[in-house]
Amino acid sequence: MNNSEKKRMNGEAEEENEEDVEDEGRDAWERTYTDERSWEALEEDESGLLQPIDNKAIYHSQYRRRLQSLSATSAASRIQKGLIRFLCVVVDLSKAAGEMDFKPSRMAVIAKHVEAFIREFFDQNPLSQIGLVIIKDGVAQSLTELGGSPEAHIKALMVKLGCAGDSSLQNALELVHDTLHKIPSYGHREVLILYSALSTCDPGDIMETIQKCKKAKLRCSVIGLSAEMFVCKHLCQETGGSYMVALARSYHHLFPIEPFTEISARQFELSRVASKTCFSCRESLLTPGTNKAGPCAACTKCKQYFCLDCDIYIHESLHNCPGCESRRITPAAASATKS
Numbered sequence: 001m002n003n004s005e006k007k008r009m010n011g012e013a014e015e016e017n018e019e020d021v022e023d024e025g026r027d028a029w030e031r032t033y034t035d036e037r038s039w040e041a042l043e044e045d046e047s048g049l050l051q052p053i054d055n056k057a058i059y060h061s062q063y064r065r066r067l068q069s070l071s072a073t074s075a076a077s078r079i080q081k082g083l084i085r086f087l088c089v090v091v092d093l094s095k096a097a098g099e100m101d102f103k104p105s106r107m108a109v110i111a112k113h114v115e116a117f118i119r120e121f122f123d124q125n126p127l128s129q130i131g132l133v134i135i136k137d138g139v140a141q142s143l144t145e146l147g148g149s150p151e152a153h154i155k156a157l158m159v160k161l162g163c164a165g166d167s168s169l170q171n172a173l174e175l176v177h178d179t180l181h182k183i184p185s186y187g188h189r190e191v192l193i194l195y196s197a198l199s200t201c202d203p204g205d206i207m208e209t210i211q212k213c214k215k216a217k218l219r220c221s222v223i224g225l226s227a228e229m230f231v232c233k234h235l236c237q238e239t240g241g242s243y244m245v246a247l248a249r250s251y252h253h254l255f256p257i258e259p260f261t262e263i264s265a266r267q268f269e270l271s272r273v274a275s276k277t278c279f280s281c282r283e284s285l286l287t288p289g290t291n292k293a294g295p296c297a298a299c300t301k302c303k304q305y306f307c308l309d310c311d312i313y314i315h316e317s318l319h320n321c322p323g324c325e326s327r328r329i330t331p332a333a334a335s336a337t338k339s
Contacts, residue, residue, distance in 0.1 A: 060262075060295060060308040067259050067315060085128035086146055086183045087121070087190045088176040089114065091157070093136045094167035096197040096226065102246075106196050106225050107163050114157060114194070118150045132157055133175055137165030138201050140172040146179065167195070169231065170202035173209045173220075181216040191220040191241075198226050206231060214238045257321055260297035260311050268293035268305070279304040280314070280322045299323050 091110060102109040118130060132143035132153055144156045172193065180189040191213075200206065213220060213235075221241035222232040228245050236243040263271075268285070277284055278296070285307060287294040297311040298304065304323030306314065314321060 060311070063312060064259065064262060064297075083125075083188055084186060085125055085188045085190055086131075086180060087128065087192060088131045088133055088146075088179060089117075090133045090135065090140075090172045090176065090191065090193040090195075092167050092194055092196045092225075093134050093161070093163045094138075094165055094197050095163055096167065097163040099196070099226075102225065107161060110194055110196075110225070111157060111161055115154050118153050122148065122150045131179060133172055134160060135167050135169075135172050136163070138168045138171070139165075140168060140175045142175060142179070166201040167197035167199070168202055169193075169195070169200040169235075170204060170206040170209050173206070173213055173235075177209070177213055177216055177218065180218055189216070189218045191218055191239075193220065193222045193232075194225070195222055195229075195232060196225045198229065200229075200231060207234075210235050210238050257315055257319060258300055259315070260299055260306065263293075263296050263298050263305065265293045265295075268296065273305060275305075278307040278310055280306050280310040283307055302327060 091114065093107065097105070097107040097110065099106050121128070121130060127148075129146040129148050130144075130150075130153055131146040134141050134143050134157075143160060144153050147153070173191075176191050180191070183189050218239055219241050220235050220239040222236055222243045224232060224243070224245040226245075228243075233243050235241070276286055276293070285293050285296050285305060294307075296305050296307055298306070299321050302321060302323035304321075306323075
């Protein structure tokens with residue numbers, strides 16, 4: 001083979017390599033374009049032009065559907081059955097239970113609701129068991145053993161009603177731990193504490209007792225009848241329970257704000273509202289660069305318009321409608337405004 005033939009073959013090989021590189025580059029570009037699928041992020045408007053899809057409106061519609069489904073399920077709460085529960089109800093009957101901020105007294109309110117709770121509990125959990133524990137004079141006392149007779153529990157509680165001395169949360173936890181840690185693994189170990197005091201008089205380190213309850217898989221929940229306490233909150237967080245303070249915290253959950261009505265651009269134009277801004281944050285409801293209204297929502301009561309972000313914030317965090325609250329003007333404020 002002479003030199004000219006070698007050069008010709010080398011030239012052909014180089015051309016083939018260049019073509020392969022070009023094909024690979026084109027394939028890579030096509031794959032990138034295909035993977036991004038940018039054409040799916042476009043939609044056709046009323047005039048037939050292509051424009052980017054408003055992901056914010058899609059997110060808000062998904063949020064509204066979830067909110068409406070939650071409202072529907074809260075109206076008819078589901079009852080889960082098939083789990084055997086072993087529950088210890090701890091009632092704080094220290095001197096703090098004699099306070100009269102609940103009428104006629106904390107102790108009377110506790111007794112009434114514990115009775116209703118016991119009857120409802122066995123109605124929904126016929127195979128489960130309850131045991132009662134009271135705290136009085138700094139000592140925790142087992143009032144009834146774990147059992148399935150609602151009448152026996154209620155009768156024993158009514159006989160022992162009476163408040164005295166200090167409260168000891170640690171002694172109560174030690175007692176319920178000794179009672180529940182023997183329960184077989186198929187049973188669900190729960191503790192419900194109705195706590196009236198603002199302090200706890202303990203003989204030792206209550207944090208060690210909390211870790212002992214956590215290790216035994218006791219789920220402890222606390223209902224406080226006074227202010228929030230760190231030790232009660234810490235107990236619930238460590239054991240996976242819930243902590244609620246009765247007087248005002250449950251108001252928003254008992255009377256939630258109704259979902260706002262979604263307003264389309266056409267409805268917004270027909271409403272002819274004087275203000276084109278969100279009633280809450282005062283941001284413009286018009287789409288930037290155009291004179292058309294973007295997606296928004298309106299309260300069914302006060303008829304005020306809100307942007308999507310404020311709609312979510314009002315229902316998730318604020319729990320009050322600014323439009324409805326602004327209409328509640330006191331007579332003194334009304335007279336001051338007129339003057």
